[in-house]
Amino acid sequence: MQMTTKKLPPRTLSVAPMLDWTDRHYRHMARQITHHAWLYTEMVTTGALIHGNRERFLAFNECEHPVALQLGGSDAADLAQCAKIAEEYGYDEVNLNCGCPSERVQKGAFGACLMNEVGLVADGVKAMQDVVDIDVTVKHRIGVDQQEDYSVVRDFVGHLAEQASCKTFIVHARNAWLKGLSPKENREIPPLKYDYVYQLKRDFPDLEILINGGVTDNEQIAEHLKHVDGVMVGRAAYHQPLTMMAQWDALFYDDHHEIMSLENLIPVLHDYANMHIQANKGTLLRHMARHYLGLSHGMNGARQWRRMLSDASLLGQNNADLLQQAGMAVGVLQA
Numbered sequence: 001m002q003m004t005t006k007k008l009p010p011r012t013l014s015v016a017p018m019l020d021w022t023d024r025h026y027r028h029m030a031r032q033i034t035h036h037a038w039l040y041t042e043m044v045t046t047g048a049l050i051h052g053n054r055e056r057f058l059a060f061n062e063c064e065h066p067v068a069l070q071l072g073g074s075d076a077a078d079l080a081q082c083a084k085i086a087e088e089y090g091y092d093e094v095n096l097n098c099g100c101p102s103e104r105v106q107k108g109a110f111g112a113c114l115m116n117e118v119g120l121v122a123d124g125v126k127a128m129q130d131v132v133d134i135d136v137t138v139k140h141r142i143g144v145d146q147q148e149d150y151s152v153v154r155d156f157v158g159h160l161a162e163q164a165s166c167k168t169f170i171v172h173a174r175n176a177w178l179k180g181l182s183p184k185e186n187r188e189i190p191p192l193k194y195d196y197v198y199q200l201k202r203d204f205p206d207l208e209i210l211i212n213g214g215v216t217d218n219e220q221i222a223e224h225l226k227h228v229d230g231v232m233v234g235r236a237a238y239h240q241p242l243t244m245m246a247q248w249d250a251l252f253y254d255d256h257h258e259i260m261s262l263e264n265l266i267p268v269l270h271d272y273a274n275m276h277i278q279a280n281k282g283t284l285l286r287h288m289a290r291h292y293l294g295l296s297h298g299m300n301g302a303r304q305w306r307r308m309l310s311d312a313s314l315l316g317q318n319n320a321d322l323l324q325q326a327g328m329a330v331g332v333l334q335a
């Protein structure tokens with residue numbers, strides 16, 4: 001069990017929950033770059049937590065705070081049980097996924113289809129709040145399928161605020177189309193409507209409204225922050241972590257520590273990878289290195305870095321020194 005008594009920063013910036021991407025190794029790396037942005041886990045279903053290997057789904061590095069667990073589920077009792085487990089594990093927030101459009105998730109009756117079941121969501125949020133002291137938040141879309149009207153998301157948020165005292169909403173500013181689009185297409189094709197999210201903040205000034213979707217640079221973040229309380233970044237924070245996040249603490253949290261560089265990051269990642277490999281619990285270099293590919297984004301030698309860190313035979317040696325060798329190959333570290 002890990003508990004924290006640290007004062008939590010505001011959710012001005014956060015890194016989105018991303019299945020297969022924002023695992024504990026990615027989050028460890030992200031935390032070296034930004035000390036304050038909130039980090040979200042991959043979605044974990046209530047079924048997996050209740051019946052599966054908890055340690056596998058919940059383990060995180062102490063440095064990751066503030067860290068939020070995202071749950072997928074719709075049964076109030078199961079959600080409450082999982083929220084309690086998350087709190088006991090030391091998570092700082094539990095977030096309910098009401099935005100994922102995948103068919104698999106729809107069969108389990110959760111994710112984006114919950115936008116049509118606001119009563120169920122309210123029951124779930126209330127049940128979680130009843131058993132934990134950490135924040136219970138909701139991540140959702142602005143509508144599903146052909147629901148184009150602003151009133152859809154307004155009523156969803158209004159109902160949860162009123163009936164479940166939910167205070168924090170993370171709004172992916174596009175619809176989810178439940179039929180006919182893959183999850184990937186559902187992050188690209190339905191148009192972004194940032195004005196709907198801005199309007200939410202105007203209509204519910206006392207709620208904490210975070211915007212998500214399509215953000216790729218700090219100028220966009222600064223612009224959004226004129227209208228809402230926070231910005232959640234997904235793909236850009238994954239594909240170009242240093243370019244995207246290195247300035248965040250200085251620009252948005254008024255913390256002017258030394259900006260993280262690849263040169264300074266490599267030794268930290270090397271020690272971290274070494275520790276996991278030595279622990280001999282099945283974590284392999286490739287489980288960690290796959291998240292490091294984007295670190296060279298925009299640099300000379302970016303391709304060489306990516307090539308070395310995705311080379312099956314080099315990774316197969318399972319030796320963390322590969323990170324140093326890649327750093328030398330691209331001229332970031334001295335030979």
Ligand SMILES: Cc1cc2nc3c(=O)[nH]c(=O)nc-3n(C[C@H](O)[C@H](O)[C@H](O)COP(=O)(O)O)c2cc1C
Binds near residue numbers: 070212
């Ligand atoms: C690979 C991948 C996996 C994702 N998994 C989840 C997830 O588990 N839960 C969730 O709420 N959203 C998930 N998303 C959606 C993101 O959280 C985010 O809402 C979306 O990517 C839009 O933000 P962006 O344009 O900044 O990437 C995922 C996105 C990607 C790219």
